[in-house]
Amino acid sequence: MAETATPEILPGAGQELETEVKSELEPGYLVICWNDPVNYMDYVTHVFQRVFGWPRKKAEFHMLQVHEQGKSVLARESLEKAEHYVHQLQKHSLHATMEREE
Amino acid sequence: MKLIGRAEDRLQIELAPREKDLLMQLLRLYPRIPSSYQPLSKAAEPEQSGQRLLDEALSEARSQNKNALQLLLADRKRLGQQGDHWRLHLTGGEVEWLLQVLNDIRVGSWIHLGSPELPLKVLNAQTAPDVWAMEIAGSFQMNLLEMLES
Numbered sequence: 515m516a517e518t519a520t521p522e523i524l525p526g527a528g529q530e531l532e533t534e535v536k537s538e539l540e541p542g543y544l545v546i547c548w549n550d551p552v553n554y555m556d557y558v559t560h561v562f563q564r565v566f567g568w569p570r571k572k573a574e575f576h577m578l579q580v581h582e583q584g585k586s587v588l589a590r591e592s593l594e595k596a597e598h599y600v601h602q603l604q605k606h607s608l609h610a611t612m613e614r615e616e
Numbered sequence: 617m618k619l620i621g622r623a624e625d626r627l628q629i630e631l632a633p634r635e636k637d638l639l640m641q642l643l644r645l646y647p648r649i650p651s652s653y654q655p656l657s658k659a660a661e662p663e664q665s666g667q668r669l670l671d672e673a674l675s676e677a678r679s680q681n682k683n684a685l686q687l688l689l690a691d692r693k694r695l696g697q698q699g700d701h702w703r704l705h706l707t708g709g710e711v712e713w714l715l716q717v718l719n720d721i722r723v724g725s726w727i728h729l730g731s732p733e734l735p736l737k738v739l740n741a742q743t744a745p746d747v748w749a750m751e752i753a754g755s756f757q758m759n760l761l762e763m764l765e766s
Contacts, residue, residue, distance in 0.1 A: 607723040
């Protein structure tokens with residue numbers, strides 16, 4: 515009977531994979547909305563309320579931050595959730611991206 | 617364009633004939649934002665699979681929106697003439713969806729203009745169609761937002 519080959523495990527390889535998986539699950543991604551001259555302030559506020567379920571006041575705070583400072587960090591999430599939020603914001607044609615937290 | 621009735625989640629919107637014609641002309645432009653226009657990240661080396669999935673998802677959503685739009689506008693029970701005016705019957709969710717469609721036309725037209733600072737300083741024969749679409753889409757958007765919040 516042929517022996518089953520035992521896979522050779524390189525030192526540190528498992529740890530690397532574990533770190534990668536962990537980093538994707540950790541809230542290390544920022545969801546950012548950037549200013550542009552075309553989206554109406556009222557519309558941006560409305561979209562923030564819809565996408566994040568925020569009350570109007572919080573949505574307006576972030577909308578004003580986008581307008582006055584050029585961008586606002588809307589959420590700090592895992593890779594998957596950050597992608598979801600960026601997708602939702604872009605479906606509404608807002609200028610949104612996700613960036614890895616430094 | 618004005619809200620004339622609301623029952624539970626359904627909105628009844630009245631459009632003057634000229635408004636209805638403008639809306640029809642405008643919605644023909646959808647989708648207006650070029651595909652693969654929106655980056656997932658500004659990072660120098662963005663994650664390629666995530667970008668591809670995002671592009672595919674946006675493209676699929678736009679295709680579904682276009683089909684739904686054609687069905688809605690062809691449905692005489694949803695958009696029909698009553699006397700001199702037109703009546704549009706939408707659920708709250710459909711108003712949200714129509715807002716997305718209108719904003720795609722607004723932002724897409726702005727992109728076609730070269731993403732300039734607004735208000736646009738130069739209006740000429742070349743820029744007029746995009747400026748028209750951008751402004752009319754914006755006007756309908758603001759009307760719908762007011763209806764949702766009234």
